[in-house]
Amino acid sequence: MKFEDLLSDIDGFGRFQKMILCLSFLGRITLPCHFLMNNFIAGNPPHHCDISDLGETGSIFGNLTQEQRLTVSIPARADGTLSSCLMFPEPQYHLLLNSSNSTAPPAEPCHNGWVYDNSTFKSTLASEWDLVCEKKGLNRATATIFFVGVMLGAVTFGSLSDRYGRKITLLVSYVSGMGFALISVFSTSYVMFAVLRFLTGFSITGIVIVSSVLIVEWVDIESRKLVGVIDSMSWTFGNMALSLLAFLIRDWRWLVVAVTSPLALAIISWRWIPESARWLIANGRLDEAHHYLRKCIKMNRRQGMASSIKPENLSNIVVANRSKKYSYLDLIRTPKMRKLALFTGITWYGVASTYYGISFNIAGFGVNIYLTQFIYAAVEFPAKVAVYYFLDKIGRRKTETGALFLAGLCLAITVVIPRDQRLLRTVVAVFGKGCSSASFATLVLYSSELYPTVIRQNGMGYNSCMGRVGVAVAPLILLLDDVWEGLPQVILCCIAVGVSLVTSRLPETRGRCLPETIEDIEGTRAPQVESPILPQENAEKKIGG
Numbered sequence: 001m002k003f004e005d006l007l008s009d010i011d012g013f014g015r016f017q018k019m020i021l022c023l024s025f026l027g028r029i030t031l032p033c034h035f036l037m038n039n040f041i042a043g044n045p046p047h048h049c050d051i052s053d054l055g056e057t058g059s060i061f062g063n064l065t066q067e068q069r070l071t072v073s074i075p076a077r078a079d080g081t082l083s084s085c086l087m088f089p090e091p092q093y094h095l096l097l098n099s100s101n102s103t104a105p106p107a108e109p110c111h112n113g114w115v116y117d118n119s120t121f122k123s124t125l126a127s128e129w130d131l132v133c134e135k136k137g138l139n140r141a142t143a144t145i146f147f148v149g150v151m152l153g154a155v156t157f158g159s160l161s162d163r164y165g166r167k168i169t170l171l172v173s174y175v176s177g178m179g180f181a182l183i184s185v186f187s188t189s190y191v192m193f194a195v196l197r198f199l200t201g202f203s204i205t206g207i208v209i210v211s212s213v214l215i216v217e218w219v220d221i222e223s224r225k226l227v228g229v230i231d232s233m234s235w236t237f238g239n240m241a242l243s244l245l246a247f248l249i250r251d252w253r254w255l256v257v258a259v260t261s262p263l264a265l266a267i268i269s270w271r272w273i274p275e276s277a278r279w280l281i282a283n284g285r286l287d288e289a290h291h292y293l294r295k296c297i298k299m300n301r302r303q304g305m306a307s308s309i310k311p312e313n314l315s316n317i318v319v320a321n322r323s324k325k326y327s328y329l330d331l332i333r334t335p336k337m338r339k340l341a342l343f344t345g346i347t348w349y350g351v352a353s354t355y356y357g358i359s360f361n362i363a364g365f366g367v368n369i370y371l372t373q374f375i376y377a378a379v380e381f382p383a384k385v386a387v388y389y390f391l392d393k394i395g396r397r398k399t400e401t402g403a404l405f406l407a408g409l410c411l412a413i414t415v416v417i418p419r420d421q422r423l424l425r426t427v428v429a430v431f432g433k434g435c436s437s438a439s440f441a442t443l444v445l446y447s448s449e450l451y452p453t454v455i456r457q458n459g460m461g462y463n464s465c466m467g468r469v470g471v472a473v474a475p476l477i478l479l480l481d482d483v484w485e486g487l488p489q490v491i492l493c494c495i496a497v498g499v500s501l502v503t504s505r506l507p508e509t510r511g512r513c514l515p516e517t518i519e520d521i522e523g524t525r526a527p528q529v530e531s532p533i534l535p536q537e538n539a540e541k542k543i544g545g
Helices: 003-010 015-028 030-036 052-057 066-073 125-129 133-164 166-184 190-218 221-248 252-260 262-272 277-282 286-299 303-308 335-361 369-378 380-393 396-416 422-450 453-482 487-503 518-522
Strands: 047-049 114-116
Touching (some): 015 221, 015 262, 030 190, 030 221, 030 252, 030 262, 114 125, 125 133, 133 166, 133 190, 133 453, 166 252, 166 262, 190 221, 221 252, 277 286, 277 453, 335 396, 335 422, 380 422, 453 487
């Protein structure tokens, strides 16, 4: 008996599964807020040197307007704007008479700090700790520090979830993520904030990899694509909510509190989230699996099945060495698992690098950053609706491959479109972002269907880690525009197209049972159990067939 057969009998997408999906939204909606919040909390507001002390050098300075004071105190750049990091040692009054022909002494770094324009941001990390000019690298490093934490957290929580269970690991991620995020609000130095930001990223990454797997393991074959798309919408909603919250809350400390607050509701509602029955059965905890299956039967109103499901019968669902503890080494012990891990890891790296590379580099809307953030989030809706249609129409593999290829094609087109064609470049860029978003939405579901239950969370943790490497590399690729303006797009295009070729070698999972053991992947188990790694004619299980 397969677990999918059991789900079909007790309703694989009933009220019980919908409850899990809704409860997971409370925690997952905070993820895009934290992942993209650096755009606002680390914003670099317009600034110039503090020149208030120059008034003591003479009475003439005190009689000048603020604009005149800036003119005689701060050197101008080539484009006519005032320097952000330099000032004159003494006021240069002759610049008020003939600035074009007058010479001024060499400028020097700011003596007494900076004055910031608070029209866009009331408070940011840059204005809080003067992370500008020679310290601007620290401000930019904030996102990198966060994503290094995310990368390491993905590996850690993936292993913990496969060893100790989905439910308890999810609670640890909720509590630790909320705790470190709120403590960071009280940071008294940048170093303290950076450490807490790292720990926040380390903790909250468990939410995404644990909840995604937990949901997929409770739904039937027919509903997996719907659940995958709905689950990915939490990112879109959270992204849109971030733009609104950032617009209303201009102080970085209160913004962190606002985007973290939904985790309080997630912690309260955690008691109603069930453990994965698949994981419990695979680990020999049949009584607990029976307990949650009975809850599912009751909530889905299939009471007639209650008497036919007994703990002792559940052992027939998964034939595995229940005394064995699996680890990341099991991803590379056997040949087909090594191939699967290699291909999915490359795919996650490429998808993340392409998605964030496009997201960080789209320009041309001509609106403020808050509206731009909202537009970037809104364009993901049609992309994910298209994913829902194509997942069953053409399959997971072709959807993933096609979305990546189209994203790469859009990147290539932007290289050849003239810069003055602003509208056309914007349309192509937005379409490319939609394709990259579709590839990400597909990949989370696709990957969870490829890995067996006994190491599914390890596999997702490894994949998420590879994805965060792609996130960290994307900003570095964009810095290459100093070499040639179109070089970042060319590199991202090559990554997207190259990874689409790798993805085309992965097996299709449409309409197939989830693999339960490594033997399913290797094809060494009983032949009646389907595996997505086996040849299609032996492994495929058509819906309703």
